[in-house]
Amino acid sequence: MVASGGTRCMRWSQTMNANALRAYFREKGEETGCLAYRARMHRFFAELEPSSSHVTEQNLADRVRYILHSNTFGDAELERLRREAVPSSDGNATAGNAAPLIAQQTANVDAAVNIQFVVDSDDDGIVPHELEKMRSILEESMLETRSMPLENRPRLPRIPVSKRNRAVVRALNPMLVTYLEASRDLCETDSILFGAALAVCRIIGAKLPMAGRATQQGSAIPAWRKRIEDRIAKARALRVVRTVRMAFAGTNISLSLPDITQKLTERIDDLKQKIAAWGKRIRRFSERSRRFNQNRLFQSDQKRLYKLERPELCGAVQDRIRLTLSHFGVDCGQRP
DNA sequence: TTCGAAAGACAACTCCACCA
DNA sequence: TGGTGGAGTTGTCTTTCGAA
Secondary structure, eight states: OOOSOBOOOOOHHHHHHHHHHHHHHHHTTTOSOOOTTHHHHHHHOOOOOOOGTTTTTHHHHHHHHHHTTTSSHHHHHHHHHHHHHHOOOOOOHHHHHHHHHHHHHHHHHHHHOOOOOOOOOTTBBOOOOEEEHHHHHHHHHHHHHHOOOGGGSSOOOOOOOOHHHHHHHHHHHHHHHHHHHHHHHHHHHHHHHHHHHHHHHHHHOOOOOSSSSOOOOOSOOOOOHHHHHHHHHHHHOOOHHHHHHHHHHSSOOOTTTTHHHHHHHHHHHHHHHHHHHHHHHHHHHHHHHHHHHHHOOOHOOOHHHHHHHHHHHHHHHHHHHHHHHHHTTTTOOOOO
């Protein structure tokens, strides 16, 4: 990601976020307005995250502020990190109780994840003791969802359709009936259903992103472009004649027969044309996105656009002006 | 029906100016 | 020196639509 100023955006993982907070809490502690804590916090963060040497003091301070205001971590998790960094800090009673609860919940979830249950090959049934385990995960998930603010709910992944996953859903369905019948309003129904979906994810071991939208390692290259580039690489790596020669080795068929030669040539031409077409598609996309960005910058900040694109753009603009003027019969000389 | 492109909305992140 | 608001940029996700 490239943010304003042309520097590359980094992706902050949950571990880095936690370390940023550890450094913040450790150096800032309970004090307010303490002096030079940012430098100390920065040094401590560098110890915790040696690979993040490019993070500046200001970056780190911004990041801490962002984490604290964006619900990246829940209150209980924040309190836990604070107490971990500043052991003398007692915290308030609620948070103090919440931290062990979270720890316990995490432990439960860890234990629940990816149960190796036995699926009966005939009727997709699940053995009774696994059903009990699943029921307890379901109950935990629903309990958790009920007390969780909507914005803190994790984004659930799409679950691939498989015999195993279908069996889990089939096994959970009858368990939901009791809860749904007792549900008094839509909110409760919603919470039950979300809890059930969460339970399915946990049972099958699907990876759940952290609450509040996880930071994912993104790629600047769109997926379709990567696919085309792969295709091109594969097509280029293909040695048609050599492969065919190897395939026919040991037989009496000669590759120099006119019919075979013609077919090979056609195949090679076909591949070449495909590669050219794929390449053109990528170039069209690059050009389009370059123009799109220029237009957007032109609308928002012309000064900046000319500064960034000076050499080629100035030329292009001058050409355009010259063309317009010449259209009205004005001669403006040659370009330098 | 499936796949890919385009467009829009929103989230994530960075930088800078300003104030106390 | 630290805190903060706000602007700007880019990535990701979702929806829509057309082509195969």
